Amino acid sequence: MTAAKTYGRLQYLPPKGSGAGGWLISDLEPHVSVAFKRLFDRVRKTDVDIVLADTDLIRVDLHWFMLRYPLQHVEGQMLQEGIARVTTKAAERERLLAPSWTPGKLTGWKENRAPYPYQVQAARLAINNPSLLLGDDLGLGKTISALAAIVEGPKPAAVVVQTHLAQQWADRAEEFTHLRTHIIKGTKPYDLPSADIYVWKYSNIVGWNDVLARGVCKTVIFDEIQELRHGTGSQKGQTAEHMVAAADVSMGLTATPIYNYGNEIFNVMQYVHRDLLGRKHEFDREWCPDGKRVKNPQALGAFLRDAGFFLRRTEHDEEVNTQIPALNRVVLEVPWDEDDVGALDDLTRTLAQTVLSGSFTERGKAARELDLRMRMRTGVAKARGVAAYVDMLLQERPRVLLAGWHRDVYDIWGRALERHKPVLYTGTESAAGKRRSVDAFTKGDSRVMMISLRSGAGLDGLQDYCSDVVFGEFDWSPQVHKQVAGRLRRPGQRAEVTAHYLHTSGGSDPVIMGVLGLKASQSRGIVDPFSGIEQQQSDDSRIKELARQVLEKGAAL
Incomplete structure (x- = not known):
């Protein structure tokens, strides 16, 4: 019995240092290389040996490609694990987003202060993923959605806010929940009192970098996450990256993730689900040929939704408009x-x-x-x-x-x-x-x-x-x-x-x-x-x- 024909090789590259792993695709036959690069726009047309970031979505696409063009590989189990995770999470998202979904009995909220069902829905999606960029329209209560994620998710939580909103966040937590809050004072670390929510400001997280990198907080919420749109080029961006890496759940809140050019979404998503959009050079090749403007914003928006890491509701959505x-x-x-x-x-x-x-x-x-x-x-x-x-x-x-x-x-x-x-x-x-x-x-x-x-x-x-x-x-x-x-x-x-x-x-x-x-x-x-x-x-x-x-x-x- 002859062996099944293969058209190249696939090899897993283990992570080095703090970096993520990847996939090496090599020895592709010429016509297969053309087909591969047509599917993966992030790949340079001149590349012979191709390296892709390792994400579950990449694993799904590699498996799908190999149904038509088998590649020599020994990591079939890894691909299947990625497929299983994507399938399970997708099924749960469909269940949560179904018109018939209801949150059930809620605990942890003060009397007459329970969140709306669509706010609990966002919280459970974040915990399921376990990360989410919540882009609900202005006035739909993203703060309450985040509090719901903290009530139901792992604690303690770090909430990072603009300077003038720290007390407001603490007030909302006290008004709606039984969660204990502590607003961080200054940039110099001190012994933290026992609390469920620690409220940092973007202006003082840098001083706490070593503490936050140790995983003190299991859930991380970035309010107005567009503050991080400049990425790890800033010290606060680097600290935020450490916070996400050490947390179990991460959530970004903003109705305006993009202030200027569409490429800002890459940096924002790095703090929600790292490598969802690939490495920076991959993202630029696939979405931003000029390094700034997204060539097809509608397609990128649809991809982020389909992947399950971006949720946005407006006042016109049926589950929302009756409440506003x-x-x-x-x-x-x-x-x-x-x-x-x-x-x-x-x-x-x-x-x-x-x-x-x-x-x-x-x-x-x-x-x-x-x-x-x-x-x-x-x-x-x-x-x-x-x-x-x-x-x-x-x-x-x-x-x-x-x-x-x-x-x-x-x-x-x-x-x-x-x-x-x-x-x-x-x-x-x-x-x-x-x-x-x-x-x-x-x-x-x-x-x-x-x-x-x-x-x-x-x-x-x-x-x-x-x-x-x-x-x-x-x-x-x-x-x-x-x-x-x-x-x-x-x-x-x-x-x-x-x-x-x-x-x-x-x-x-x-x-x-x-x-x-x-x-x-x-x-x-x-x-x-x-x-x-x-x-x-x-x-x-x-x-x-x-x-x-x-x-x-x-x-x-």
Whole structure:
């Protein structure tokens, strides 16, 4: 009996040092090499001897390939073990994601504070994997999902947060669960008290590197995990890598895993499931030929979901929309106050002209400065009108969240609304200052909290006290506005949330209003691969349109 024909060799490469193992594929016949490289896009077309990272998904693909093109190998049992793990986990994921799934009886939660079923679902998926990137839309309670993973998973847990959110995490744990928490103080290690959750900040984990690398915490939660998008090139990235390696369960939380280019998802996923996307050079070859832009964001997003390590729900999902109140959107025009802003100056006209006709370098610099000047000018010009609207709104609303961007605008609002004792939550205040502002707004006598458009990430607890957000200034990105509204539109909110967009006929508002709702990015394809096509508009186009309006309207601006 003749031996079955083989078309090359497959050999397992044991790990060296702290690195992972791999698979060596060699001696492939020419036509088989072409077929192999067509399946594994991450392989260079010129490679003769091919090395792939060792993951269960790679083992499944190698086994599948060898059904058509058998390779000489002695590691058949290893391949079968990988297939078994993938099959078992996939079956459990299907069970958890089935429409008929229910969490059953829950323990460890305080009375009337049990999580929603979809939040428990995310927690159990994370424990099953045992890792997950949770990209639920803003306001769906990712913090509660993470607490559910800690309640049901191995303890103690490390939660790593942005500096201003440490106390909020401890408060949520105390409010919803019986878990004991301890917020880490400083960068110098000390004897840790007994606790179920240790809350670190991204700014102090580096000092605790040696302690965390020893596996002190069995579950690791990275809140706003995009903080690690620069990877192990930073010290905090290296420490985070040690934490994940020593933990039994890891979980990343963010509605915005990508801030700029799609390649950031590689670094983020390294802290969720290392080697899921292969080694960096493999990922670049397969997904990012230019090293930055993902060539097919929809396909990458679908892959992350199918692999089971990325879960994202939106307000439109059936299991979610019955729990989250609807968003009412009001768009109103307020007057332009020429006395506050004055006439358009020569410098602004010069900047506008440079944006349209200057050299490449000159255009870039002028565009940034024109954007800043015109947005501040617009905010100041309508500031009194915005304040008057908020004052009117407070005649029937208990509190208002007022979103802006410029300090000059906050000053005008603060003086006009002084009787409502406004407080600030911006990039200027310390973590303690932000906490005092939240306490005054929710439990004190402040009825207005002025929040910076880009300073509300992770802020929770306002939904019990406020249901109106007024946008007195605008950002170019619709996601920024959605995130601010998400501070109010989240589990626990009992009233309909209203977002009031107050614009004026001059300055940058007409252009920005045209962009809002149209701008999209690489993030959309990856986090929402099946959501359809949205029109995209570049920053260059928006600034040029603003420059044209500056020159056309002149003093009218």
